[in-house]
């Protein structure tokens with residue numbers, strides 16, 4: 001019944017202004033008006049990564065639940081983990097609206113939200129209320145627009161929110177905060193990792209640290225960046241954030257909007273980069289594959305390209321809140337068909353093919 005209500009609401013959501021539709025979805029989730037997924041856990045879906053045991057590899061990507069309003073509702077939709085954020089130290093409104101655009105013909109979104117965030121304190125208070133409850137909640141950290149020392153914002157986030165997080169993601173890859181992506185330059189990245197590791201060493205609970213990269217890192221620089229992350233002590237790498245590229249789009253209304261592009265047109269670029277990172281890191285680090293996942297086949301392609309875990313956001317805008325559950329069902333039938341005992345067995349099986357894919 002609830003599932004049907006939600007499906008019926010989908011066409012309505014698509015005619016609403018995208019940001020209003022998003023707020024309406026968050027409110028409905030806060031009220032518990034969402035379907036509950038069956039079969040989100042199956043021993044064959046289990047993945048262990050950075051010391052955590054995930055019920056299934058499919059997670060909610062950062063940006064949907066920036067302020068930790070509905071993490072538990074999202075877990076009941078069939079996600080094996082939920083990444084909240086990005087959270088900035090001080091509350092900030094983000095960029096002026098409109099700042100979120102649906103490219104329906106391309107199954108894509110352009111956003112220039114610019115880290116609208118309730119800030120560390122508000123998010124900490126919400127998460128403290130649910131502390132001790134089961135479910136893997138990652139916290140994605142961002143930096144304030146006005147902050148002169150963006151590295152210090154990440155350290156502050158780790159110190160304030162780290163103890164409430166199953167893992168922490170360092171988002172140095174949003175295209176919508178000027179200067180942020182400079183922290184992906186090798187020397188800046190090494191310094192940031194040093195600061196984060198020093199801060200974590202002082203903490204009682206030491207959450208795993210994941211670094212989220214942009215798909216725009218130049219081919220020639222990628223080996224150096226991955227080398228720095230391996231030696232710098234990252235526990236995992238997330239690939240990727242949104243892209244500034246605009247190739248192959250058919251939408252005419254919004255293509256020229258400034259911001260990061262996500263969804264189907266990002267799939268190939270992000271999956272290729274994921275496979276290259278898998279090869280460069282020789283499978284030694286867990287990788288989170290993100291970008292354009294909107295079906296079970298796309299999720300499995302990420303795993304075959306080298307991902308231990310998969311995240312999605314834009315796919316849900318077009319496919320609805322049942323997408324994670326449908327991906328789990330698809331995984332189940334593929335595991336059966338391939339006659340394997342674990343989805344983790346296909347990790348990296350097609351990394352060679354994906355790494356060679358045309359850009």
Ligand SMILES: Cc1cc2nc3c(=O)[nH]c(=O)nc-3n(C[C@H](O)[C@H](O)[C@H](O)COP(=O)(O)O)c2cc1C
Pocket residue numbers: 061062063064066085086100109111113115140171174212240241242261262263264266290291292293311312313314315
């Ligand atoms: C509206 C919107 C807001 C986002 N906000 C964040 C964010 O705050 N932090 C972050 O790391 N990624 C953010 N992302 C990027 C997503 O987490 C993800 O990396 C990207 O959208 C690619 O995945 P997708 O194609 O499944 O959406 C955002 C994406 C969208 C569409």
